Amino acid sequence: MRHITPYLLTSLALLAAGLAAHVAITTAPVVAVSLFFVPVVLVSALAFGVLPAFYAVACTMAIAAYFFYPPIFSLAVRDPVQMVDLVIFTGVAAVVAPLAAWARRSSRRMQQLYEVGGYLAAVAETSEIPMAIVQQIERVTGLSCTLLLPGQAGWTVGAVSSGATPPADALIAAVATWDPGGRAPRKVVSGPWTLHAVRHGKSLLGGLALHGNSTAIEPVFLAALTELIATALERMRLAERSELARIDARADQLREAIISSMSHDLRTPLAAILGSSSTLERYGNLCSEDERTELAVAIREEAERLEHFIGRLFDLSRIRAGRLHPVIEATDLADIVEPALRRCHGLLERHDLRIELAQHLPMVMVDEVLLQQALINVLENAAKYAVPGSPVLIGAFAAASYVELFVRDSGRGMTPEQSRQAFDQFYRATDRAEEPRGSGLGLTIARAFIEACGGSIVADSAGLEQGTTMRIRLPLVAAGTAADEDHRGVAE
Structure with missing residues (x-):
């Protein structure tokens, strides 16, 4: 039913245009009856595409010849003026209908690109971007797809659309042959799978594998899609770099904190212990009993402080090693x-x-x-x-x-x-x-x-x-x- 709806609606519009032409002819002399049907052809092309538009052209020629041009109720047209009218109408309609259908298709593609770009930009978690990409590509193209991503260990499958069973090894082997800084053309891999490069400038960010007749997709539309994918992958790459930079900065801060902590918390009690013990060694005979006791207490307290700090480091090592098993x-x-x-x-x-x-x-x-x-x-x-x-x-x-x-x-x-x-x-x-x-x-x-x-x-x-x-x-x-x-x- 969905496939014949455009033709039914076009037929109703042709009927309305025919009635309007009939009313016009009965009230005033009209030579170019086909002019009443031009809007139908144009609207049909814009709303439904080329085939319903050409259906409207064929029906218009038949309606004009059969109902309006003498001899009435005959498809024969003998008046040269009316023949020229039909020829001009057919020529104009043959040009306008594809243009209108192309405009309709372009508008739909632009809307799809806008939706895909907006959806990918709205993904908050960068780790979810690959799956969002394959979902959107499958939605707008109707083809199952697989996204391949480069990594430190080589190329990997980043995301696969639902129901797809890609030949992962063949796809990875194919994309691995691409020059990261050169041109990577479309490549047919393992039967119905075609591989397309995803680039951002001179950087090769990924590979998009489509399952099915990807040649039916307009090259300009596919190129625009890969640009959107590249933008999303570049955002993911920048986020990963930013996170690595943050981790490195935090690691530097921790290293500085460790050095500072070790310097103070180890050297301070050691210095006190060395100072007190040296005093006892050199001047112990000259010190009173209370002074010797005070120095001994200082040594003990600083040793306890040092033991306390080392104990905390030991506790931290247990925590980081996952060796805490509490007795609850x-x-x-x-x-x-x-x-x-x-x-x-x-x-x-x-x-x-x-x-x-x-x-x-x-x-x-x-x-x-x-x-x-x-x-x-x-x-x-x-x-x-x-x-x-x-x-x-x-x-x-x-x-x-x-x-x-x-x-x-x-x-x-x-x-x-x-x-x-x-x-x-x-x-x-x-x-x-x-x-x-x-x-x-x-x-x-x-x-x-x-x-x-x-x-x-x-x-x-x-x-x-x-x-x-x-x-x-x-x-x-x-x-x-x-x-x-x-x-x-x-x-x-």
Whole structure:
């Protein structure tokens, strides 16, 4: 039915034009009856194409000869003027109809190019561009297609349209013979598959393999399609380069941070140890008992500081190697908070420590060792950046599906961007000399340990000089879960 609809509509238009011509003839002498049918031919060509337009031309000649030119009801035309009219009409229609059909086809192709270009430009994720390309090419050409892309290891199949089974090896072998900087003509590969180059300037960005009669597609239209594909692939390539540049820049920052961290966090305690030990060695006999004790304590404290830093590096290596296997069990939060506070007593004694743990807190499902170390790291961070004598608050409360443990300080606070970066490796919110220095690993390790327990941690701050709250959410014990349930061990 869809194929005969243009002819039915053209026939109705011819009938209307014939009635109009009949009315005109009865009211005034009309010589060129065919003029009434020219709009029908033109509209038919624009709306339906060449074949319905030529159908209108043939019907017009028959209608004019049979109904309007004497002898009536005969296809014979004896009047030379009327014969010239039909000849001129036929010639004009034969020229106008293809032009109108070409204009219609060009308009449709332009609309398709506009839609394809808009669709590809709207793809947000560059990784989705290859599949979007083959989907759009299949939609506008009606042919199955395959997109080939170059890579570091050679050419690969980037995307395949639905239902297509391309000869991948043959296509890759064919496209691999193309000169990246030279001309790559259309190449027939493995029967019905034809390979077309996708270029951007002098760069060969890909190969488009079409399955079927691709020669039926207008070369200009196919060239425009490949230009759109090239633009999309160039955008994908630029995005990949930008991401690689960002990764390289981040790697450089990490390397600088590591060097800076190692320089400070290793050399500082070593220098103190060397200085104290040298003093004991050279002047030990001249020092009082209290002075010798003070030097020994300094050596021990700096050695502990060095051990602490090396321990964090070891924790980080475990995290990056994926060797964290927590022992998850029902745990009383007080059994985690109290030991952590004792471990951090030296740092917290300079502050107004406040504890606000809600009564009758439910048990949480965590690894006690990992969570305790994570809390110690958070407390150390709060103690370092809070003003001496200012309050440091540790509290906890229960919600419907979790327990929130929080540590709030009144330190320098954070911007929203700093809050998001607070848990990055070697990140420090400031490099000012008056600020306390650290390895930049404490919060990174804390987040990894907390997430290994099934929890989460976020940094919450109202802004600079407004303090910071570290919020740790921990999963509750599920109903019916036994506290002594066996779990996986920690891989050391």
